[in-house]
Amino acid sequence: MQTYLEVFGRLPTMLTRRLILRPVRMSDAQDLYEYSRDPEVARHVLWDAHRSIHQTRAYIRYLLRQYRSCAPGTFVIALRETGKVVGTIGFMWVQTENRSAEVGYSLSRAYWNRGFMTEALTAVLEFGFTRLNLNRIEAQHECDNPASGHVMRNAGMTHEGTLRQRIYNKGRFADVELYAILKNEFDAARREVHA
């Protein structure tokens, strides 16, 4: 089994039914900027809507530095049909001592409500449990962003509680819903699918 540093240092490309999850490239800047400038996409995430493509390029340079330093990494989400980059999904942190991690994601508004993020999250959970050997994967969303809770539940995560005023985001303290899935739950669900 590779260490998590080795895995993050060489993030793979993964295919799902409709999506490609792969490392970012500088040539993704235009596609990423196209939706990262949308305040509706940025409303419930911890970054501000991009004001210029230079900001998007700076973000890509940051992701590339993360790969080089083997830090918890982010995949871009591209459509298999066209190759267009429509989102990102990745690991916010990993605690090796507890074998736990948190995932976060965002998707271009033009592609919401087609099941894309549920598909991407399911693949990243599998990656976390099989390639990173994690035991627990968390995700959290602001209480007034219920669509993200649907994604977490649809990917098999369990609601664990509400964390009051957990984050300070865009000028206000926000309550968040915490979700998690354990390796034994993930394995049991997979056995059911293959039975």
Ligand SMILES: CC(C)(COP(=O)(O)OP(=O)(O)OC[C@H]1O[C@@H](n2cnc3c(N)ncnc32)[C@H](O)[C@@H]1OP(=O)(O)O)[C@@H](O)C(=O)NCCC(=O)NCCS
């Ligand atoms: C949240 C987000 C990732 C969802 O992605 P998506 O690809 O549209 O998600 P899916 O299509 O897989 O699933 C969406 C689910 O939310 C539900 N939903 C959509 N809008 C909703 C709303 N306003 N209230 C409640 N549920 C809603 C859909 O019905 C669906 O659930 P279902 O399949 O159980 O019916 C996307 O909206 C997004 O990127 N938003 C901006 C960034 C963001 O909020 N990131 C998450 C931060 S925690």
